[in-house]
Amino acid sequence: MLNFNYSIPTKIFFGKGQVDVLEEQIKDYGTKVLLTYGGGSIKKNGIYDRVTDILNQNNIEFYELSGIEPNPDIKSVREGVKICKDNNVDLILAIGGGSTIDCSKAIAAGYYYDGDPWDLVSKKAPVTNALPLGVVLTMSATGSEMNSGAVISNRETKQKLHIMHSNLMPKFSILDPTYTFTLPKEQTAAGIADIMSHTFESYFTLNDGAYLQDRFAEAILKTCIKYGKIAYDEAENYEAKANIMWAAPNAINGLVLCGKNAIWSVHGIAQELTAYYGLTHGVALAILTPVWMEYVLDDERVDKFAEYGVNVWGIDPNKDKYEIAKEAIEKTSEFFTSIGLPKSLREVGIGEENLEKMAQAAIDDKGGVIGNFKPLYYDDVLEILRRAL
Amino acid sequence: MLNFNYSIPTKIFFGKGQVDVLEEQIKDYGTKVLLTYGGGSIKKNGIYDRVTDILNQNNIEFYELSGIEPNPDIKSVREGVKICKDNNVDLILAIGGGSTIDCSKAIAAGYYYDGDPWDLVSKKAPVTNALPLGVVLTMSATGSEMNSGAVISNRETKQKLHIMHSNLMPKFSILDPTYTFTLPKEQTAAGIADIMSHTFESYFTLNDGAYLQDRFAEAILKTCIKYGKIAYDEAENYEAKANIMWAAPNAINGLVLCGKNAIWSVHGIAQELTAYYGLTHGVALAILTPVWMEYVLDDERVDKFAEYGVNVWGIDPNKDKYEIAKEAIEKTSEFFTSIGLPKSLREVGIGEENLEKMAQAAIDDKGGVIGNFKPLYYDDVLEILRRAL
Numbered sequence: 001m002l003n004f005n006y007s008i009p010t011k012i013f014f015g016k017g018q019v020d021v022l023e024e025q026i027k028d029y030g031t032k033v034l035l036t037y038g039g040g041s042i043k044k045n046g047i048y049d050r051v052t053d054i055l056n057q058n059n060i061e062f063y064e065l066s067g068i069e070p071n072p073d074i075k076s077v078r079e080g081v082k083i084c085k086d087n088n089v090d091l092i093l094a095i096g097g098g099s100t101i102d103c104s105k106a107i108a109a110g111y112y113y114d115g116d117p118w119d120l121v122s123k124k125a126p127v128t129n130a131l132p133l134g135v136v137l138t139m140s141a142t143g144s145e146m147n148s149g150a151v152i153s154n155r156e157t158k159q160k161l162h163i164m165h166s167n168l169m170p171k172f173s174i175l176d177p178t179y180t181f182t183l184p185k186e187q188t189a190a191g192i193a194d195i196m197s198h199t200f201e202s203y204f205t206l207n208d209g210a211y212l213q214d215r216f217a218e219a220i221l222k223t224c225i226k227y228g229k230i231a232y233d234e235a236e237n238y239e240a241k242a243n244i245m246w247a248a249p250n251a252i253n254g255l256v257l258c259g260k261n262a263i264w265s266v267h268g269i270a271q272e273l274t275a276y277y278g279l280t281h282g283v284a285l286a287i288l289t290p291v292w293m294e295y296v297l298d299d300e301r302v303d304k305f306a307e308y309g310v311n312v313w314g315i316d317p318n319k320d321k322y323e324i325a326k327e328a329i330e331k332t333s334e335f336f337t338s339i340g341l342p343k344s345l346r347e348v349g350i351g352e353e354n355l356e357k358m359a360q361a362a363i364d365d366k367g368g369v370i371g372n373f374k375p376l377y378y379d380d381v382l383e384i385l386r387r388a389l
Numbered sequence: 390m391l392n393f394n395y396s397i398p399t400k401i402f403f404g405k406g407q408v409d410v411l412e413e414q415i416k417d418y419g420t421k422v423l424l425t426y427g428g429g430s431i432k433k434n435g436i437y438d439r440v441t442d443i444l445n446q447n448n449i450e451f452y453e454l455s456g457i458e459p460n461p462d463i464k465s466v467r468e469g470v471k472i473c474k475d476n477n478v479d480l481i482l483a484i485g486g487g488s489t490i491d492c493s494k495a496i497a498a499g500y501y502y503d504g505d506p507w508d509l510v511s512k513k514a515p516v517t518n519a520l521p522l523g524v525v526l527t528m529s530a531t532g533s534e535m536n537s538g539a540v541i542s543n544r545e546t547k548q549k550l551h552i553m554h555s556n557l558m559p560k561f562s563i564l565d566p567t568y569t570f571t572l573p574k575e576q577t578a579a580g581i582a583d584i585m586s587h588t589f590e591s592y593f594t595l596n597d598g599a600y601l602q603d604r605f606a607e608a609i610l611k612t613c614i615k616y617g618k619i620a621y622d623e624a625e626n627y628e629a630k631a632n633i634m635w636a637a638p639n640a641i642n643g644l645v646l647c648g649k650n651a652i653w654s655v656h657g658i659a660q661e662l663t664a665y666y667g668l669t670h671g672v673a674l675a676i677l678t679p680v681w682m683e684y685v686l687d688d689e690r691v692d693k694f695a696e697y698g699v700n701v702w703g704i705d706p707n708k709d710k711y712e713i714a715k716e717a718i719e720k721t722s723e724f725f726t727s728i729g730l731p732k733s734l735r736e737v738g739i740g741e742e743n744l745e746k747m748a749q750a751a752i753d754d755k756g757g758v759i760g761n762f763k764p765l766y767y768d769d770v771l772e773i774l775r776r777a778l
Contacts, residue, residue: 223600
């Protein structure tokens with residue numbers, strides 16, 4: 001087990017009706033709030049009304065930044081920073097999923113920076129401080145509600161970068177599974193693929209002796225597998241939605257990564273599919289993950305895949321380890337298909353036209369090599385993309 | 390899944406050599422420290438020297454409270470509070486295991502209270518504030534290094550009570566597995582029984598739909614089983630000691646309990662064996678746990694035991710569920726034996742003389758009934774104690 005530092009101060013309020021804590025939580029930070037959200041679904045399902053009622057009843061002055069896009073753009077960040085600075089906002093309250101939360105984190109950091117907030121994302125300037133951030137979660141996927149990272153895109157410069165700072169950790173996050181009841185099933189599925197991918201990226205490493213963390217990872221994977229199809233089919237199944245909702249942050253808050261020697265692989269390739277085609281992040285991960293698994297499977301890595309097959313999928317440990325590994329990969333692929341996710345790039349209208357460019361961009365972004373379970377170079381990435389067609 | 394609140398702000402610094410962070414961490418709190426520790430083993434294994442060197446190099450003035458006893462007594466708390474008040478201490482630094490940490494938590498709360506600190510433990514007065522607490526852990530067991538609870542005894546009034554407040558959560562805890570290398574193997578074993586019991590107490594519930602939490606619990610149990618014997622046999626096996634050390638706080642920091650409807654059972658009985666005979670807490674738990682499991686096994690509970698047998702012990706799920714349950718209980722018992730823990734009360738010199746008194750004291754302490762997996766009344770507790778003979 002490698003050395004690690006670990007701390008998750010975010011106060012989680014989990015369960016039905018937990019939005020009631022908002023009143024008490026907000027009071028700790030002040031009287032002026034920036035409300036951030038996306039496309040407006042929260043106005044249809046009543047969450048917006050519930051939150052603004054609480055704010056009004058408590059004489060909280062609030063401003064709004066709406067229309068935050070999937071893969072949030074620095075433009076929205078700039079807009080949010082301006083509102084916060086113009087009005088001396090005390091707290092940002094994000095209502096939504098990962099995009100809204102990530103954008104809000106960048107706004108929180110941008111508030112304390114005099115220049116263009118893109119400087120913070122592009123590491124031209126360091127994050128020094130951040131406005132406090134609260135979250136009302138409406139989608140289970142990125143886990144941004146309980147960690148200190150955010151991904152911000154700059155469509156002008158065609159960049160998508162990661163920003164991370166302990167001050168970006170939300171102060172509190174309200175996770176009410178009923179708030180995911182109205183989510184379109186495609187988004188539920190993409191979210192589950194994202195949660196599983198976060199877990200896989202930490203789980204698939206070589207011999208780091210972090211046994212407990214790998215068992216935690218298997219717990220999350222088993223939960224996604226047990227409840228994924230139920231959550232997809234039955235929008236209002238509380239138990240399924242609750243387990244998925246609690247799996248999401250635990251997949252990426254450090255629990256399964258701490259003490260492990262994991263550098264992520266599939267995310268680095270998937271992001272190019274989003275950059276080039278606007279493909280939903282979780283969909284890209286679902287297509288690429290089984291292909292990547294098959295591609296990297298070899299004598300050095302087969303034991304880890306066998307471990308995955310036995311512990312997560314319950315495959316008979318007495319079988320040949322390659323047989324277990326292949327069966328596990330097949331089951332992974334079938335699981336994604338069972339929740340309506342595509343198996344190939346062609347299914348989502350992507351052809352051979354940009355494979356080389358995407359492979360190059362993917363490795364350029366990571367200094368020439370992606371991941372460390374099996375380090376992937378240009379030829380590897382290109383081959384994975386080809387096989388994903 | 391039940392509603393829950395969750396937050397673990399303690400900064401964990403895990404791994405070999407992490408004591409180096411002490412310099413930076415302490416500076417956040419001031420220049421006067423109360424060093425708390427137990428019987429003095431830290432003076433033999435070099436930990437005391439290393440810590441005091443760091444304090445001296447940083448011109449930190451420090452006072453000492455040594456000799457904190459297992460099952461820490463309110464007398465030590467009073468002594469510590471006096472030192473802190475007399476010297477305006479800024480931070481308490483506990484070097485040790487659960488007893489030292491628990492005592493330090495009560496001192497931290499007592500500093501802000503004008504009366505006798507026992508008032509805080511006995512709930513006569515509420516905890517309002519607490520001195521910041523840092524931990525250098527030397528034993529894996531109670532998990533006190535990463536939660537907000539403490540257990541304090543009052544030998545004069547023959548009471549042993551639990552105190553809990555979010556301000557008692559350590560600010561930082563240094564978990565260096567090599568610091569457990571010199572621990573006597575009996576203590577390693579007792580610690581493992583304690584970790585497993587904490588996990589069992591949260592795991593064994595009826596149908597609360599907290600699937601993820603139960604898989605996390607199984608992760609901890611499998612870790613204890615995989616590394617327990619190795620840690621017992623090979624004092625300096627880093628991987629084993631590291632996995633056990635990280636399992637301990639996760640067994641009792643909320644991860645496996647949140648969202649579950651669990652009221653503990655075995656701890657309530659075990660504490661009477663400690664109160665009446667001074668029996669080591671972990672040893673009492675190891676003796677009682679398999680007996681309790683067998684006693685409560687019935688049609689309503691057999692499915693949970695079968696789940697335990699299949700998921701933790703890898704027993705063939707096609708077997709009859711009672712067969713799985715009994716095999717799992719037998720394996721639990723054998724595991725404890727394999728790490729040198731006794732199987733019966735007679736083995737540790739305890740006879741029939743106080744069984745009735747202990748059963749009565751156990752239920753009196755819990756308002757007449759212990760636990761909720763199968764609620765235990767006087768007759769149940771007495772029968773469990775009898776079977777444990």
